[in-house]
Amino acid sequence: MAHKQFGIAVIGSGRMGSIRAGLASQHPAVNFLAVSDKIEDKARKLANDVKANRVSTNNDEIIDMDEVGAVIVSTSEPEHCAPAVRALEQGKSVLVEKPMALSVEDCDQMLNAAERGGASIHIGYSLRFNRHYLVGRDQARAGKLGRIVTCVGRLYNTRGTALAILKRSEEATFIQDALTYMVDLFGWYLSDATPVEIVARQHGLVYRDMGYDADEAASAIITYSNGAIVNIALGYALPINYPTHGRLIRAEILGEKGVLLFDDDHKQAIGYSEDGMSHAYVGHSMEMSFLTSNASGNWALGKYWGPLGDETRAWLDYLSTGVPCPNATGTDGRRTVQVTRGIEHAAATGETVNLPGSNA
Numbered sequence: 001m002a003h004k005q006f007g008i009a010v011i012g013s014g015r016m017g018s019i020r021a022g023l024a025s026q027h028p029a030v031n032f033l034a035v036s037d038k039i040e041d042k043a044r045k046l047a048n049d050v051k052a053n054r055v056s057t058n059n060d061e062i063i064d065m066d067e068v069g070a071v072i073v074s075t076s077e078p079e080h081c082a083p084a085v086r087a088l089e090q091g092k093s094v095l096v097e098k099p100m101a102l103s104v105e106d107c108d109q110m111l112n113a114a115e116r117g118g119a120s121i122h123i124g125y126s127l128r129f130n131r132h133y134l135v136g137r138d139q140a141r142a143g144k145l146g147r148i149v150t151c152v153g154r155l156y157n158t159r160g161t162a163l164a165i166l167k168r169s170e171e172a173t174f175i176q177d178a179l180t181y182m183v184d185l186f187g188w189y190l191s192d193a194t195p196v197e198i199v200a201r202q203h204g205l206v207y208r209d210m211g212y213d214a215d216e217a218a219s220a221i222i223t224y225s226n227g228a229i230v231n232i233a234l235g236y237a238l239p240i241n242y243p244t245h246g247r248l249i250r251a252e253i254l255g256e257k258g259v260l261l262f263d264d265d266h267k268q269a270i271g272y273s274e275d276g277m278s279h280a281y282v283g284h285s286m287e288m289s290f291l292t293s294n295a296s297g298n299w300a301l302g303k304y305w306g307p308l309g310d311e312t313r314a315w316l317d318y319l320s321t322g323v324p325c326p327n328a329t330g331t332d333g334r335r336t337v338q339v340t341r342g343i344e345h346a347a348a349t350g351e352t353v354n355l356p357g358s359n360a
Contacts, residue, residue, distance in 0.1 A: 006030065008072060009035070009036070011083045013045070016097055017074030018049070019308055024316065032054075071092050077099060088117045096110075100330065102172065108334070143257075144258050148228050148255045150253075151231070151232075152230075152254075153233070153250060154232065154233040158240055158242050163282075174214065175234065175344050175347070176344070179218060182234075184333075194335070220343045250263060251264070295307070
């Protein structure tokens with residue numbers, strides 16, 4: 001099997017960009033690494049940490065470099081489109097953090113650029129890379145469930161994580177930033193059908209009392225073209241010191257011949273220290289924590305372990321060998337944005353949203 005080498009540009013030197021740059025720096029196919037951020041100190045710190053070949057505060061500068069063959073876009077959500085389009089038009093494949101964008105129009109710009117440039121685009125839905133969801137989908141694709149009748153899921157997280165999201169990007173709602181994972185997951189399992197109708201409601205007290213235009217609770221029912229019903233809910237206001245370091249998920253998939261029941265509440269591994277255990281995303285410390293609850297994974301013994309690591313390596317392997325990867329595609333990402341925007345509209349207005357392709 002042929003193994004191609006290439007250079008990577010990482011756009012955005014925050015938490016996600018730093019993890020992905022670290023993973024790229026350790027991958028045998030990556031022979032050049034450039035990083036950028038509009039905040040120079042952040043870019044230079046990351047460049048030093050990963051021993052990058054080039055550092056800049058100008059995204060376009062490193063995207064345009066001849067040494068760069070693919071680009072990771074780890075900017076804040078409203079800024080995904082421009083660097084992705086620039087890279088794709090040059091034929092450079094892109095991995096962009098979820099959500100793909102905050103509007104369907106931006107998604108279409110990115111997909112059109114990928115077609116013009118003959119490049120691929122994938123979206124960072126790392127939840128797929130929890131092993132049980134991969135195994136479950138394999139079983140579903142093998143027909144073990146029969147036709148899927150319904151999917152039920154809920155996602156919780158703490159106020160600390162919620163405030164970090166709101167401070168980073170007030171444009172990104174909890175539906176777009178968090179419930180999007182459930183939309184992608186169940187859409188992946190129902191990839192032979194399309195979402196056609198959405199009913200949703202939302203409610204909030206905690207963040208509105210703090211001055212944010214944000215609701216911590218939302219529920220949606222999504223009907224698919226094959227009749228399957230997806231029922232998902234979001235609760236983003238657990239106490240700030242609740243001992244999770246990431247999202248807590250229950251996901252259930254019922255078919256005519258079988259069922260998949262996933263418990264991702266992370267209570268099976270608990271750590272406690274009088275010195276405190278640090279929260280990788282929020283930055284505070286708690287005496288007790290669910291040890292493996294950090295959604296993306298953890299650095300341990302010099303390497304990054306967990307869904308984000310597996311996702312990034314799978315994408316880099318795909319670029320190097322051409323072997324297909326289970327990463328969310330650009331088409332998947334657009335569909336998920338379309339659904340989350342539909343959930344927001346339905347929740348805000350009380351109206352039923354009929355998506356393109358429905359008979360309504």
